[in-house]
Amino acid sequence: MKIVLAPDSYKGSLSAAEVCHILTEEIHGVDGNIEVVSMPLSDGGEGLVDCLGQALGGEIFPCQVQDPMGRPVTARYLMTSEGTAIIEMAAASGLPLLAPEELNPMETSSYGTGELILDALKRGCRQIIMGIGGSATIDGGMGMASALGLCFVDGEGNRLKGCGADLMRVMGVEGSLPKALSEVPITIACDVDNPLCGPRGAAAVFGPQKGADPEMIDYLDRGLAHFSQMMEGLVREGLQQEELQSIKGMGAAGGIALPLYALEGAVLRGGLDIILDVLDFDGCIAGSQYIITGEGRTDAQSAMGKVVSGVARRGKAQGIPVIALSGAVEPGIEALYEIGLTAAFATCTNTRELEWQMTHAGDNLRRAARNILSLIMV
Structure with missing residues (x-):
């Protein structure tokens, strides 16, 4: 068997x-x-680096970045021998980095994720695969883009921090993204198909687990709509002027993909499909009796x-x-x-x-496994 x-x-x-x-x-x-x-998996969030690291090999690089609240934290990413950077957003901007009382998508920022990308670019990466599950932010990727070189300003020209509360305040964009970023293919491993805004959008569906109350959800949803309109005006030459708010998967991780898609042509693909294909999952399960x-x-x-x-x-x-x-x-x-x-x-x-x-998750799993095995081994 x-x-x-x-x-x-x-x-x-x-x-x-x-x-x-x-x-x-x-x-x-x-x-x-x-x-x-044994095939430990990830849907593109927690565990992506370990999962693909086992299959692809390469080197793990530690990098000091800002956590969602702006505090220093050491995150890590994988660089394969072929120059593909495997980045977990959760390592820099994830829910596990915050205490329950700190959850507040109005204040959290994806800035640290941008710092990870920047470090990978400086090390000469040739491709980026970024898993975006497990995030603590709903900032439309503004924080990440700020770390990469863009400057978002309000109506008076004041530079914005790049958090959820700033989404409605953006009235202008200055600066530019690194030239190296436009020279590497970017694949965003997205584990959901939710659009950016609306009843199934980033704020409405995922806001509560990130600490948003109904008032925050309404503000963030309107803010993401406003911010996406700003991005539509910056879509790079050669890309279609699509309605960014309706693209499947754009609502994942608080809209983190928005700047990378609009400005750099990043591709959104199911994170799990990326992993299963890399691991040759279909070949591995062939001939098995149970999964x-x-x-x-x-x-x-x-x-x-x-x-x-x-x-x-x-x-x-x-x-x-x-x-x-x-x-x-x-x-x-x-x-x-x-x-x-x-x-x-x-x-x-x-x-x-x-x-x-x-605390007792392992014991619970063992007990349940014994019962299931007793059933299927009859």
């Missing part, structure tokens, strides 16, 4: 590699002859380009049952079954507080 393990991280508790290690131990505890193929995937919480959003949905879709294409073992399984996941998921199970089955569940 062959079982493929293809989980995402359980954010805040277990990395994807740790999940694979635990599941491998439990499977071999049942039958040491089972072939286990086990999972994430911290499986819910309705999991069908929107997340690891579980991508794995389920590819498993279905080869007629392989796909089982999700996630920390929590919420109602509303019918779309996942249509995509190809066979069954979903929650590892947290009691009413203990979240902190306890996070």
Whole structure:
């Protein structure tokens, strides 16, 4: 028997590699002859560098940048031997860098992500792949663009910080992006297809998890619409004057892709598809009897380009049952079954507080794995 393990991280508790290690131990505890193929995954957010680093090799570079609140933090990115820079936005501008009481997309900035890109350019990168999951910002990429050389000013010519609160204040753009940036292909690994604005936009859908209240959400949504109009006026020669607000995926990570798409022709592509293709996922799952995937919480959003949905879709294409073992399984996941998921199970089955569940995530996973293995090994 062959079982493929293809989980995402359980954010805040277990990395994807740790999940694979635990599941491998439990499977071999049942039958040491089972072939286990471990493929820790990422949808373009947390774990992208580690995931692609294992497949592509290269060198990890540490870089001191600003966190979402402007404090110094050491982030890292991967440079492959062929000169491709693999950058995680979450490493510089991610939710894990903030305490719960600090979450406020009006104040947070993607400036540190721009600093990572700038460092990679200085090291001579020839291509950039940037994962944008897990961000703490809704600034339309203004902070990132500021770090790269643009200067956004208000109606009186005052330079703006580049945070969510500044979106409505932008009345002019000065400066320029590095010439080197226009000479490297940029692929943005985007894990959702939400547009920039509106009911499914960056502020409305993702604002609450970043600390936005209803008043902030309304302001940020209007601010992103205003900022995108500013970008439309700067679209570089050769690119179509598209309606930036309606492009699929532009609402991911608080609109971080906006300046790179408008000014540099960056390509938005499903982060998971990039990773699965690099890893030759289809070839690896061939001949397997089961695929086990999972994430911290499986819910309705999991069908929107997340690891579980991508794995389920590819498993279905080869007629392989796909089982999700996630920390929590919420109602509303019918779309996942249509995509190809066979069954979903929650590892947290009691009413203990979240902190306890996070601390005992490994034990919870082991217990759930034993039950699932008892079922499928009958």
